Amino acid sequence: xxxxxxxxxxxxxxxxxxxxxxxxxxxxxxxxxxxxxxxxxxxxxxxxxxxxxxxxxxxxxxxxxxxxxxxxxxxxxxxxxxxxxxxxxxxxxxxxxxxxxxxxxxxxxxxxxxxxxxxxxxxxxxxxxxxxxxxxxxxxxxxxxxxxxxxxxxxxxxxxxxxxxxxxxxxxxxxxxxxxxxxxxxxxxxxxxxxxxxxxxxxxxxxxxxxxxxxxxxxxxxxxxxxxxxxxxxxxxxxxxxxxxxxxxxxxxxxxxxxxxxxxxxxxxxxxxxxxxxxxxxxxxxxxxxxxxxxxxxxxxxxxxxxxxxxxxxxxxxxxxxxxxxxxxxxxxxxxxxxxxxxxxxxxxxxxxxxxxxxxxxxxxxxxxxxxxxxxxxxxxxxxxxxxxxxxxxxxxxxxxxxxxxxxxxxxxxxxxxxxxxxxxxxxxxxxxx
Numbered sequence: 001x002x003x004x005x006x007x008x009x010x011x012x013x014x015x016x017x018x019x020x021x022x023x024x025x026x027x028x029x030x031x032x033x034x035x036x037x038x039x040x041x042x043x044x045x046x047x048x049x050x051x052x053x054x055x056x057x058x059x060x061x062x063x064x065x066x067x068x069x070x071x072x073x074x075x076x077x078x079x080x081x082x083x084x085x086x087x088x089x090x091x092x093x094x095x096x097x098x099x100x101x102x103x104x105x106x107x108x109x110x111x112x113x114x115x116x117x118x119x120x121x122x123x124x125x126x127x128x129x130x131x132x133x134x135x136x137x138x139x140x141x142x143x144x145x146x147x148x149x150x151x152x153x154x155x156x157x158x159x160x161x162x163x164x165x166x167x168x169x170x171x172x173x174x175x176x177x178x179x180x181x182x183x184x185x186x187x188x189x190x191x192x193x194x195x196x197x198x199x200x201x202x203x204x205x206x207x208x209x210x211x212x213x214x215x216x217x218x219x220x221x222x223x224x225x226x227x228x229x230x231x232x233x234x235x236x237x238x239x240x241x242x243x244x245x246x247x248x249x250x251x252x253x254x255x256x257x258x259x260x261x262x263x264x265x266x267x268x269x270x271x272x273x274x275x276x277x278x279x280x281x282x283x284x285x286x287x288x289x290x291x292x293x294x295x296x297x298x299x300x301x302x303x304x305x306x307x308x309x310x311x312x313x314x315x316x317x318x319x320x321x322x323x324x325x326x327x328x329x330x331x332x333x334x335x336x337x338x339x340x341x342x343x344x345x346x347x348x349x350x351x352x353x354x355x356x357x358x359x360x361x362x363x364x365x366x367x368x369x370x371x372x373x374x375x376x377x378x379x380x381x382x383x384x385x386x387x388x389x390x391x392x393x394x395x396x397x398x399x400x401x402x403x404x405x406x407x408x409x410x411x412x413x414x415x416x417x418x419x420x421x422x423x424x425x426x427x428x429x430x431x432x433x434x
Contacts, residue, residue: 028353028424031153031156031423032353032354032420034153035149035153035354035416035419035420035423036354036416038148038149038152038153038419039145039149039412039415039416039419040412042145042148042149042412042415043411043412045145046141046142046145046408046411046412046415047408047411049073049141049144049145050123050137050138050141050408050411051122051123052069053066053069053132053137053140053141054123054125054132054137055123055124055125055126056125056126056127057112057113057125057127057130057131057132057137058110058111058112058127058130059111059112059113059114059130059170060111060167060168060169060170060171060172060173060178060179061088061089061111061167061168061172061176061178062089062111063089063110063111063167063168064089066089066110066111066140067084067089067090067091067110067165067167070091070110070140070144070165071084071091073144073147074091074093074144074147074163077147077148077151078151079093079094079095079147079151079163080093080094080095080096081093081094086183086186086188087166087167087168087178087179087182087183087185087186087188088167088168088178088182089110089167089168090164090165090166090167090183090188091163091165092162092163092164092165092183092188093147093162093163093165094160094161094162094163094192095147095150095151095154095157095160095161095163096154096157096160097154097155097156097157097158097159097160097161097426098154098155098156098157099156099157099158099159099430100158100159100430100433101157101158101159101160101426101429101430101433102159102160102194102195102426102429102430102432102433103159103160103161103162103192103193103194103195104159104160104161104162104194104195104196104197104198104422104425104426104429105161105162105163105164105189105194105196105197105198105375105379106143106146106161106162106163106164106197106198106199106418106422107143107164107165107166107180107197107198107199107372107375108136108139108140108142108143108163108164108165108166108199109136109139109140109165109166109167109169109179110136110139110140110165110166110167110169111136111167111168111169111170112125112130112131112132112133112134112136112137112170113130113131113132113133113134113170113400114129114130115129115130115131115133115400115401115402116128116129116131116402117131117133117402118402118403119402119403119405121405131402131404133399133400133401133402133404134170134202134399134400134404135201135202135386135388135399135404135406136169138202138386138388138406138410138411138414139199139200139201139202140165141411142200142386142411142414142415142418143163143165143418145411145412145414145415146163146415146418146419146422147163149415149419150419150422150423153423156423157423157426158426158427158430159426159429159430159433160192161422161426162188162192162194164183164188164197166179166180166183167179168182169370169371169372171333171371175331179371179374180371180372180373180374180375181371181374184374184375184378189375189378189379193379194379195379195380195429195432196340196343196379196380196381196382196425197372197375197376197379197380197381197382198347198381198382198383198384198418198421198422198425199372199375199381199382199383199384200383200384200385200386200414200417200418201370201383201384201385201386202385202386202388202399202406202410203385203386203387203388203389204388204389204395204396204397204398204399204404204406205389206361206363206385206386206387206388206389207387207389207390207391207407208387208388208389208390208406208407208409208410208413209355209359209387209409209410209413210355210359210360210361210387211351211355211359211360211361211384211385211386211387211413211417212361212362212363212384212385212387213339213344213348213351213360213361213362213363213382213384213385214339214362214363214364214365215339215341215344215345216338216339216341216365217299217300217336217337217338217365218337218338218339218365218366218383219336219337219365219366219367219368219369219370219373219383220269220271220297220298220299220336220337220365220366220367220368220369221296221297221298221299221301221304221333221334221335221336221369221373222295222296222297222333222334222368222369223295223296223297223304223308223330223331223332223333223334224293224294224295224296224330224331224333225292225293225294225295225296225311225328225329225330225331226291226292226293226328226329226331227249227252227291227292227293227294227315227326227327227328227329228289228290228291228326228327228329229245229248229249229252229279229289229290229291229292229319229324229325229326230245230288230289230324230325230326230327231243231244231245231248231286231287231288231289231290231322231323231324232286232288232323233285233286233287233288234285234286235284235285235286236282236283236284236285236286237284239286241286242286242288243286243288243322243323243324244286244287244322245279245280245286245287245288245289245290245324246279246280246286246287246290247322248290248318248319248322248324249277249279249290249292251318251322252292252314252315252318252319252326253274253277253292255314255315255318256272256274256294256311256314256315257272258314259272259307259310259311259314260272263310264303264306264307264310265303268298268299268300268303269297269298269299269300269365269367270296270297270298270303270307271295271296271297271298271367272294272295272296272307272311273294273295273296273297274292274293274294275293275294275295276291276292276293276294277290277291277292277293278290278291278293279291296308296311297367297368297369298336299336299365299367300336301335301336304335304336308330311328311330312328312330315328316328333369334369334370334371334373334374335373335374335377336373337369337370337372337373337376337383338373338376339376339381339382339383339384340376340380340381340382342380343380343381343382344382346425346428347382347421347424347425348360349424350417350420350421350424350425351384351417351420351421353420354416354417354420355413355416355417361385361387363385368399370383386410386413386414386417387410387413388406388407388410389406389407390407390409393407395407
């Protein structure tokens with residue numbers, strides 16, 4: 001009787017274990033050591049690759065050299081397929097495992113920013129006014145390293161890995177459709193269709209060697225609004241003869257902040273920012289036109305829709321109170337980047353096993369935007385943070401600044417973590433091949 005009770009007790013304990021932990025691959029330890037050795041063997045190559053890409057940055061929709069380097073590297077590795085020219089400069093490759101199973105996708109972005117690099121380092125940008133100030137050189141390098149590790153373990157892969165090297169994540173200033181949205185339209189998530197997609201982003205606030213994550217809303221939606229205030233021109237000495245568009249615009253800027261302070265639940269994160277104001281043509285002329293250019297950031301799609309309506313209401317009301325008119329051009333740019341909670345939960349054990357529990361950091365959502373969100377609208381996705389900072393070495397500048405840099409120790413860590421995530425995911429979902 002006691003023996004039976006012990007058996008029942010063990011069964012109950014096992015039943016209480018989260019399925020994602022219980023489903024850990026039997027050979028996880030051995031394979032983890034293989035992945036670690038493979039990633040470590042690539043250390044010098046990863047550093048050289050990252051520095052080459054960093055020295056030759058290319059703006060959104062201009063990533064011709066980067067795409068060529070990526071495609072040539074993948075072909076040299078012997079991946080199964082390499083398709084170029086997707087969404088202009090995108091590269092999509094597949095690695096088919098020796099064992100049957102589903103498809104999983106990983107994504108890296110390749111474009112740089114219009115920033116003049118200030119740090120005096122040996123790998124400083126050679127392209128004036130262009131810089132990898134958002135870590136996309138790291139993302140591309142890590143994914144190339146993952147490809148090399150996975151090719152070496154092809155015999156143990158259960159299914160297919162789709163590698164997406166994406167252009168134009170930062171967006172094209174001309175407003176043309178690009179990046180993730182265009183890649184999806186051109187079929188990147190089909191033939192084969194992945195069950196899930198993973199991606200990472202450099203984070204200088206997290207020390208190299210660590211990984212940050214958030215479940216649910218992770219990064220904000222990012223919309224743009226352009227407001228044209230139309231008044232009436234007059235001599236500056238006779239303001240009563242005109243309608244001062246500058247004054248009306250100033251009131252509009254102030255009034256828009258009441259959306260955050262008075263119209264939206266205070267528990268819902270929201271940013272309404274007017275980033276530029278342009279108008280008028282002389283100090284003694286009442287301006288007849290002023291343009292405001294700004295952004296709206298939220299972590300909730302319902303709040304996003306609500307703000308869009310409030311912008312129109314407040315702007316039109318403020319302008320009408322002074323006899324002016326406004327035109328609102330509201331551009332839905334990026335949806336909320338939202339990590340599938342179930343996918344996060346089942347993936348965390350893979351990360352813990354790779355870097356240790358103390359190096360896994362739970363993060364609050366941030367108000368930056370990411371077009372990885374478009375993939376998550378189609379299939380479950382998990383977008384996590386790769387620590388790249390090193391305060392002791394002075395590597396702590398924020399993304400999108402002219403002094404941004406990374407501790408290159410992050411490269412090996414990035415390869416280990418993403419390779420493990422992919423292999424474990426395919427093992428857990430081996431029976432779900434479509």
